[in-house]
Amino acid sequence: MEISSHQSHLLEQLNEQRRQDVFCDCSILVEGKVFKAHRNVLFASSGYFKMLLSQNSKETSQPTTATFQAFSPDTFTVILDFVYSGKLSLTGQNVIEVMSAASFLQMTDVIGVCKTFIKSSLDISEKEKDRYFSLSDKEVNSNGIERSSLYSSSWQEESSSPHSHLSPDRGTGGISGKSWSECNYHPASQRNTQQPLAKHGKDSIKKAKHLRLSQPSEVTHFKSSKREARTSDSSSHISQSEEQTQIDAEMDSGPVGYQYGQGSDVTSRSFPDDLPRMQFKCPYCTHVVKRKADLKRHLRCHTGERPYPCQACGKRFSRLDHLSSHFRTIHQACKLICRKCKRHVTDLTGQVVQEGTRRYRLCNECLAEVGIDSLPIDLESEQHLMSPSDGDKDSRWHLSEDENRSYVEIVEDGSADLVIQQVDDSEEEEEKEIKPNIR
DNA sequence: CTGGGGATGGGGCCC
DNA sequence: TGGGCCCCATCCCCA
Numbered sequence: 001m002e003i004s005s006h007q008s009h010l011l012e013q014l015n016e017q018r019r020q021d022v023f024c025d026c027s028i029l030v031e032g033k034v035f036k037a038h039r040n041v042l043f044a045s046s047g048y049f050k051m052l053l054s055q056n057s058k059e060t061s062q063p064t065t066a067t068f069q070a071f072s073p074d075t076f077t078v079i080l081d082f083v084y085s086g087k088l089s090l091t092g093q094n095v096i097e098v099m100s101a102a103s104f105l106q107m108t109d110v111i112g113v114c115k116t117f118i119k120s121s122l123d124i125s126e127k128e129k130d131r132y133f134s135l136s137d138k139e140v141n142s143n144g145i146e147r148s149s150l151y152s153s154s155w156q157e158e159s160s161s162p163h164s165h166l167s168p169d170r171g172t173g174g175i176s177g178k179s180w181s182e183c184n185y186h187p188a189s190q191r192n193t194q195q196p197l198a199k200h201g202k203d204s205i206k207k208a209k210h211l212r213l214s215q216p217s218e219v220t221h222f223k224s225s226k227r228e229a230r231t232s233d234s235s236s237h238i239s240q241s242e243e244q245t246q247i248d249a250e251m252d253s254g255p256v257g258y259q260y261g262q263g264s265d266v267t268s269r270s271f272p273d274d275l276p277r278m279q280f281k282c283p284y285c286t287h288v289v290k291r292k293a294d295l296k297r298h299l300r301c302h303t304g305e306r307p308y309p310c311q312a313c314g315k316r317f318s319r320l321d322h323l324s325s326h327f328r329t330i331h332q333a334c335k336l337i338c339r340k341c342k343r344h345v346t347d348l349t350g351q352v353v354q355e356g357t358r359r360y361r362l363c364n365e366c367l368a369e370v371g372i373d374s375l376p377i378d379l380e381s382e383q384h385l386m387s388p389s390d391g392d393k394d395s396r397w398h399l400s401e402d403e404n405r406s407y408v409e410i411v412e413d414g415s416a417d418l419v420i421q422q423v424d425d426s427e428e429e430e431e432k433e434i435k436p437n438i439r
Numbered sequence: 440c441t442g443g444g445g446a447t448g449g450g451g452c453c454c
Numbered sequence: 455t456g457g458g459c460c461c462c463a464t465c466c467c468c469a
Contacts, residue, residue, distance in 0.1 A: 287450090289450080291451095291455090294451075297450085301449070318448075320456085320457070321457070321458050322447070322449090325446090329446075
């Protein structure tokens with residue numbers, strides 16, 4: 001039995017220990033700023049530290065100290081945050097230095113992510129978004145084991161050792177308790193990484209999605225688990241609660257600037273310039289939307305609520321527009337395409353055929369081939385099918401109260417589809433028609 | 440087995 | 455705020 005949250009929990013604990021300087025046996029001095037860390041963690045995360053610490057392995061009784069001048073404390077903060085959280089906070093301003101530092105430290109994963117980031121930045125013409133562009137590496141974020149294995153393989157691949165800037169002899173001294181606060185520790189994932197992108201339209205978002213950039217892994221996880229949520233309520237509840245726990249944990253330790261309203265679905269973060277300020281966060285996942293209505297709509301995919309039943313076939317939908325779309329395609333035969341030969345048909349060149357609750361169009365030729373007598377042709381509806389619905393949408397169609405009767409009776413208002421038709425539709429036949437639509 | 444198309448569902452966003 | 459449209463991803467069916 002495997003507890004999936006164990007790795008992340010372990011990493012969180014280690015990160016907490018690092019913040020509180022508990023069991024930290026390694027000091028890294030970067031331009032006068034001291035970073036405390038665990039040698040085990042550094043060993044497992046960086047080829048450079050692996051080499052360094054393996055050399056000093058015999059002297060484990062004494063704390064190890066490393067000094068760097070090749071990059072800034074801020075850059076090392078990004079690196080160290082990544083090591084302890086799996087989340088890499090990249091911006092257009094720091095990516096070059098982070099990649100340089102990662103190269104120096106032999107962190108091939110970070111290098112790869114930086115490369116991807118730079119590529120995507122080049123693709124995006126509006127460079128302002130880079131300032132708040134951050135990303136979470138899917139592999140490293142979702143599973144610590146995967147990250148470790150990834151690093152292991154990269155170490156094996158790399159044969160050359162880095163040019164050493166290490167000065168183990170240079171003591172750090174003066175380690176103060178406020179070292180970490182001075183490092184401005186703000187993991188990228190705790191920011192709302194989607195906000196900057198949302199500002200710049202669909203294309204940017206799509207690019208980012210395609211490149212798996214700026215798309216928190218939790219979101220990916222959520223999307224991939226959607227089908228599971230549909231099929232297994234109990235499991236979805238568990239995953240939701242786990243996600244909620246993770247979210248809460250992140251939010252509790254989040255940087256200043258978050259405000260949560262009732263239900264913790266309102267996220268406000270102080271952004272400079274003209275970046276959006278209000279977003280609505282889903283309490284069940286990491287999805288963030290700009291409008292409350294969108295959140296309300298999104299929540300239905302968690303609650304499973306389907307308030308819009310199809311009066312014709314009983315299938316339920318979470319959204320009215322989906323129901324409308326379903327009804328148009330399945331029950332109204334709105335598409336002016338012959339279902340058999342796929343040719344465009346009009347009221348003159350084709351006819352509407354009804355099979356059970358389904359209706360579609362056939363051209364006259366295909367109709368003749370199939371046999372016009374063998375199909376129930378819906379003559380009445382043709383004069384109404386394609387006329388736009390300009391009446392009350394709620395009264396567009398109704399079904400009689402008895403939904404279980406064996407025939408279908410759909411009554412439309414004058415402007416829309418009008419089907420008053422009795423079809424000899426045995427239960428078996430109806431089941432045959434409806435079942436394929438129900439997943 | 441595979442590719443194409445249909446149905447469905449989710450998100451963004453306009454009205 | 456809801457309705458509705460568009461786009462996209464995914465699943466399923468069928469040739």
